[in-house]
Amino acid sequence: AQSVTQLDSHVSVSEGTPVLLRCNYSSSYSPSLFWYVQHPNKGLQLLLKYTSAATLVKGINGFEAEFKKSETSFHLTKPSAHMSDAAEYFCVVSDQRYSSASKIIFGSGTRLSIRP
Amino acid sequence: ETGVTQSPTHLIKTRGQQVTLRCSSQSGHNTVSWYQQALGQGPQFIFQYYREEENGRGNFPPRFSGLQFPNYSSELNVNALELDDSALYLCASSLPTSGGSTDTQYFGPGTRLTVL
Numbered sequence: 001a002q003s004v005t006q007l008d009s010h011v012s013v014s015e016g017t018p019v020l021l022r023c024n025y026s027s028s029y030s031p032s033l034f035w036y037v038q039h040p041n042k043g044l045q046l047l048l049k050y051t052s053a054a055t056l057v058k059g060i061n062g063f064e065a066e067f068k069k070s071e072t073s074f075h076l077t078k079p080s081a082h083m084s085d086a087a088e089y090f091c092v093v094s095d096q097r098y099s100s101a102s103k104i105i106f107g108s109g110t111r112l113s114i115r116p
Numbered sequence: 117e118t119g120v121t122q123s124p125t126h127l128i129k130t131r132g133q134q135v136t137l138r139c140s141s142q143s144g145h146n147t148v149s150w151y152q153q154a155l156g157q158g159p160q161f162i163f164q165y166y167r168e169e170e171n172g173r174g175n176f177p178p179r180f181s182g183l184q185f186p187n188y189s190s191e192l193n194v195n196a197l198e199l200d201d202s203a204l205y206l207c208a209s210s211l212p213t214s215g216g217s218t219d220t221q222y223f224g225p226g227t228r229l230t231v232l
Contacts, residue, residue: 034220043120044159044206044223090158103172104149104221106158 002027004093006107014115019078021110023065023091026072033074034092035065038109044090050074061085086114120209120224128230129197137192137227139207147171148190149221150182151206159206165190194229202231 007022035047048059055067065076091107121140129135141148147166151159161174165184179195208221
């Protein structure tokens with residue numbers, strides 16, 4: 001069975017300071033891991049994905065995430081927050097098994113607020 | 117390249133009624149997944165269609181059903197609506213990796229369903 005846990009429901013940082021959104025996963029197989037962002041009244045947008053290549057993954061808008069198998073974590077970071085980063089962020093795990101329907105599990109989300 | 121579109125954007129129904137939601141895939145994508153996102157929660161996987169066949173289902177009752185058409189557009193049908201069906205319904209299209217499993221998903225803006 002697979003699962004994903006986002007450890008913080010709400011994170012608030014000041015503009016220009018680092019962002020850390022935490023995600024832990026559980027998977028019986030080699031997982032694919034994703035981070036999506038959802039701005040109010042907009043669809044989900046892919047930030048980045050990990051699919052068993054480099055463990056440090058760079059995404060759009062300056063975000064990156066590091067896959068740590070020993071810690072079963074895939075935390076999302078950004079060196080300097082911008083006001084436009086305020087949104088809901090979802091960590092997603094998907095088991096990619098040959099000839100099996102993909103099961104996609106979303107975390108419960110982390111709301112990121114940016115203080116001026 | 118055309119993105120994922122969904123219709124209608126908003127819908128109000130009463131308990132016991134039936135509803136059909138529609139989704140047009142991104143050009144060239146032959147896999148469609150549907151999700152239900154209740155207020156304040158992460159999206160929950162309903163089911164996935166690959167080349168017009170159901171290719172995986174989440175924990176939803178049979179009154180949630182779907183179709184995929186030869187042009188890869190898709191419908192989500194919900195019968196005997198209940199108050200708890202009120203949610204944002206998201207459609208996502210993708211290309212399969214080897215074996216029919218799923219790669220990165222591209223999401224539509226969603227249909228907000230309210231059941232009174």
